Amino acid sequence: MQRYIRMLREGKFKITPRREAILAYFMKEGKYATPEQVWKKLRISLGRLGLPTVYRNMEEMHQLGILVKVEGAENRFYYGLCRAEDPQVHHHHIICQGCRKVQEVEGCLVGSLSKQIEAKTGFKLTGHTIYLQGLCQSCITVDGGGL
Amino acid sequence: MQRYIRMLREGKFKITPRREAILAYFMKEGKYATPEQVWKKLRISLGRLGLPTVYRNMEEMHQLGILVKVEGAENRFYYGLCRAEDPQVHHHHIICQGCRKVQEVEGCLVGSLSKQIEAKTGFKLTGHTIYLQGLCQSCITVDGGGL
DNA sequence: GCATAAATGGAAATGCTTTCCATTTATGCT
DNA sequence: AGCATAAATGGAAAGCATTTCCATTTATGC
Ligand SMILES: [Mn+2]
Ligand SMILES: [Mn+2]
Ligand SMILES: [Zn+2]
Ligand SMILES: [Zn+2]
Numbered sequence: 001m002q003r004y005i006r007m008l009r010e011g012k013f014k015i016t017p018r019r020e021a022i023l024a025y026f027m028k029e030g031k032y033a034t035p036e037q038v039w040k041k042l043r044i045s046l047g048r049l050g051l052p053t054v055y056r057n058m059e060e061m062h063q064l065g066i067l068v069k070v071e072g073a074e075n076r077f078y079y080g081l082c083r084a085e086d087p088q089v090h091h092h093h094i095i096c097q098g099c100r101k102v103q104e105v106e107g108c109l110v111g112s113l114s115k116q117i118e119a120k121t122g123f124k125l126t127g128h129t130i131y132l133q134g135l136c137q138s139c140i141t142v143d144g145g146g147l
Numbered sequence: 148m149q150r151y152i153r154m155l156r157e158g159k160f161k162i163t164p165r166r167e168a169i170l171a172y173f174m175k176e177g178k179y180a181t182p183e184q185v186w187k188k189l190r191i192s193l194g195r196l197g198l199p200t201v202y203r204n205m206e207e208m209h210q211l212g213i214l215v216k217v218e219g220a221e222n223r224f225y226y227g228l229c230r231a232e233d234p235q236v237h238h239h240h241i242i243c244q245g246c247r248k249v250q251e252v253e254g255c256l257v258g259s260l261s262k263q264i265e266a267k268t269g270f271k272l273t274g275h276t277i278y279l280q281g282l283c284q285s286c287i288t289v290d291g292g293g294l
Numbered sequence: 295g296c297a298t299a300a301a302t303g304g305a306a307a308t309g310c311t312t313t314c315c316a317t318t319t320a321t322g323c324t
Numbered sequence: 325a326g327c328a329t330a331a332a333t334g335g336a337a338a339g340c341a342t343t344t345c346c347a348t349t350t351a352t353g354c
Binding site for chain 2: 113
């Protein structure tokens with residue numbers, strides 16, 4: 001938690017109850033969620049909470065590297081906590097299709113292949129985004145988990 | 148062209164002037180585009196053309212594997228023509244950030260690494276989506292191309 | 295404590311995408 | 325060629341995730 005608070009401070013953001021609550025939510029859940037899902041949950045304990053506030057804060061946290069952002073089905077965006085030691089260091093994530101848990105995948109999947117890709121296509125690679133879907137240990141066994 | 152027409156037929160879709168026009172658009176442009184961009188262009192020559200028709204047809208073509216669908220910035224979706232011999236055979240695409248040209252990248256970037264990923268994460272991989280961004284030959288030289 | 299810029303919430307706006315439905319059209323079959 | 329029929333189409337309206345506005349509240353440094 002302190003880690004993420006520090007990242008917010010470094011980004012010149014104030015530490016507010018709403019931001020702490022959002023961080024706590026993701027620390028506890030460990031799964032990816034939409035701003036609306038977070039809002040519905042936190043609204044209860046926080047009394048008052050605006051949906052735009054949740055959208056704003058989650059997007060800011062994404063910009064800071066605290067949250068991963070992925071496009072789910074149905075044209076909505078989901079966010080999950082990035083647990084890498086240093087989120088700035090390029091890496092990827094895999095998301096469980098059963099329970100929506102997010103897990104780090106260290107290293108870059110494209111790095112070692114980039115030369116080949118550039119040779120074959122004639123393009124110069126400037127960036128990439130990878131969405132890995134899978135099933136986590138517990139969802140493999142119970143087949144379906146929690147979704 | 149005939150290739151794509153055949154794919155439509157196999158999907159039980161009728162061959163209409165609108166569908167032919169959309170295919171022709173992508174054959175000619177070779178770049179990715181939003182339904183709205185396609186609509187604005189085709190509306191002129193077709194006289195009458197509904198934006199929902201373009202959305203519907205492009206999404207159907209995407210389902211058939213004729214068009215690639217990517218999320219551009221600003222939360223909009225872009226489509227580009229898939230030129231692989233057999234679109235059903237898994238492969239990837241790279242998109243030029245300069246001129247938006249779409250090009251095939253044969254083979255799978257994850258395939259050879261999947262065992263490693265599964266070993267490291269404990270997840271079982273079930274799928275993946277890769278967005279490769281780059282600069283095509285002509286956009287490398289003129290730095291910026293056409294965007 | 296105080297000043298001040300940042301954060302917040304509720305309402306309203308945005309804007310991409312989809313739905314509705316009456317009308318038109320492609321296609322298979324006489 | 326003519327017909328029947330399910331599919332396709334367009335215009336208007338609706339949906340809906342996300343953003344913007346702005347008056348009020350609050351975190352933070354001094
Ligand atoms: Mn991460
Ligand atoms: Mn392709
Ligand atoms: Zn799981
Ligand atoms: Zn280019």
